[in-house]
Amino acid sequence: MKILLNNREEEFPREPISISELISMKKFSFRMRIIKVNGIFIPQDQYGSTLVRDGDRVQMHYLMSGG
Amino acid sequence: MKFDEIRKHLSRFRVGIAGAGGLGSNCAVALTRCGIGSLVIADHDSVEEPNLNRQYYFTDQIGKAKTIALEENLSRINPETHVVSFQTILDKSNISGIFSGCDVIVEAFDSAEMKKMLIETVQTQLPHIPIVVASGLAGWGKNNTIRFRKIDDTLYICGDESSDVNDDLPPMAPRVGIVANMQANVVVEILMQKSIRQ
Numbered sequence: 001m002k003i004l005l006n007n008r009e010e011e012f013p014r015e016p017i018s019i020s021e022l023i024s025m026k027k028f029s030f031r032m033r034i035i036k037v038n039g040i041f042i043p044q045d046q047y048g049s050t051l052v053r054d055g056d057r058v059q060m061h062y063l064m065s066g067g
Numbered sequence: 068m069k070f071d072e073i074r075k076h077l078s079r080f081r082v083g084i085a086g087a088g089g090l091g092s093n094c095a096v097a098l099t100r101c102g103i104g105s106l107v108i109a110d111h112d113s114v115e116e117p118n119l120n121r122q123y124y125f126t127d128q129i130g131k132a133k134t135i136a137l138e139e140n141l142s143r144i145n146p147e148t149h150v151v152s153f154q155t156i157l158d159k160s161n162i163s164g165i166f167s168g169c170d171v172i173v174e175a176f177d178s179a180e181m182k183k184m185l186i187e188t189v190q191t192q193l194p195h196i197p198i199v200v201a202s203g204l205a206g207w208g209k210n211n212t213i214r215f216r217k218i219d220d221t222l223y224i225c226g227d228e229s230s231d232v233n234d235d236l237p238p239m240a241p242r243v244g245i246v247a248n249m250q251a252n253v254v255v256e257i258l259m260q261k262s263i264r265q
Contacts, residue, residue: 032179034186039219041190044183061224063186064203066232067090067177067243 001054016051022058023047032063073259074102078147080258081105083169083196085157085185087133088112089238090201091175092123092140093247094254098148099141101255105149106141109165110134111156121240157185163192170261171254174200175247177238179231186222194221199253203227204246205236213245215253223257225249 001015005026012025019035019042035042036059042050052058082103084091087110095106110133114124128136134152141150153165162185166172172189176182182200189198203226204213212227226246232238 032183034183034190036218036222041187041194041222043187043191059218061218061222062202062228063179063182063200064205064226064228064231065177065179065182066203066205066230066238067086067088067175067201 003052003055004057006059016053019047019050019052019058022052028060032065033060034063035060077102077255077258078104080170080261081107081168082254082258083107083166083172084109084175085162085166085172086110086175086177086181087122087137087152088118088175088177089121089240089243090204090247090250091173092133092137093121093244094173094175094251095137095141096123096144097248097251098254099145101251102145103148103254103258105151107151107153107166107169108134108137109153109155109157110137111154121238121243157181159184159188159192162188166196167193169196171257172196172198173250173254174198175250177232190221197221197223197257199223199225199250199257201226201246201250203230204242205230205232205238207239207241210245213242213249215249223253225253 002009002011038057084095087108112133114128114131114136124136132154134154138150174185202224216224
């Protein structure tokens with residue numbers, strides 16, 4: 001399947017995958033992030049149960065410390 | 068539009084500020100100077116000497132609760148802005164109670180964990196209220212890496228989105244102030260586009 005990940009097209013070998021699977025397949029490291037799928041905010045405790053399907057738009061925004 | 072008309076428009080709105088450190092204190096000052104009607108400010112800390120490298124406090128306020136010190140400073144700038152402050156640690160259980168009446172919420176925390184907790188809580192419990200987030204302001208220089216992004220009508224991010232604070236990259240007045248004022252600028256932009264509440 002193909003999804004839009006931060007406005008860039010990315011291909012994955014199967015469909016659907018959970019947010020948690022997406023993070024581990026992309027080998028994204030520990031940084032603090034927030035995620036929206038098709039514009040809907042996904043809380044961290046739903047990363048395992050939220051499924052990403054072909055054509056979905058996934059946005060990840062990173063949170064840096066400091067203020 | 069003349070400044071008096073802008074101030075009159077802004078006086079009808081309420082802005083929440085989560086955290087009264089480098090981001091929150093400077094953002095609150097900018098919004099108070101613009102004539103925002105009321106500010107709801109929450110923080111649990113007291114003013115300490117190391118805070119003075121970037122936060123809007125004074126040496127004679129060391130030891131004072133930040134909420135009280137900030138209220139004093141804001142009232143000296145513009146007594147017309149009504150300040151409601153909460154000296155409390157924000158968490159998932161009290162955020163919506165404190166900020167539910169706000170037109171916009173400013174995320175002004177230091178730690179990334181708290182930023183995430185606040186955004187998650189506001190986006191799920193108060194999904195109609197826009198939140199203006201700061202992410203990436205450590206160190207000095209690199210003016211052109213600091214940017215603003217509107218993700219959608221409820222989520223705005225200010226900062227370079229890449230620099231994390233550490234011992235060799237501390238938060239300092241110029242970059243923290245730039246991002247805090249950028250957040251205030253986003254708040255003003257959002258409120259200027261809003262029609263007046265009935």
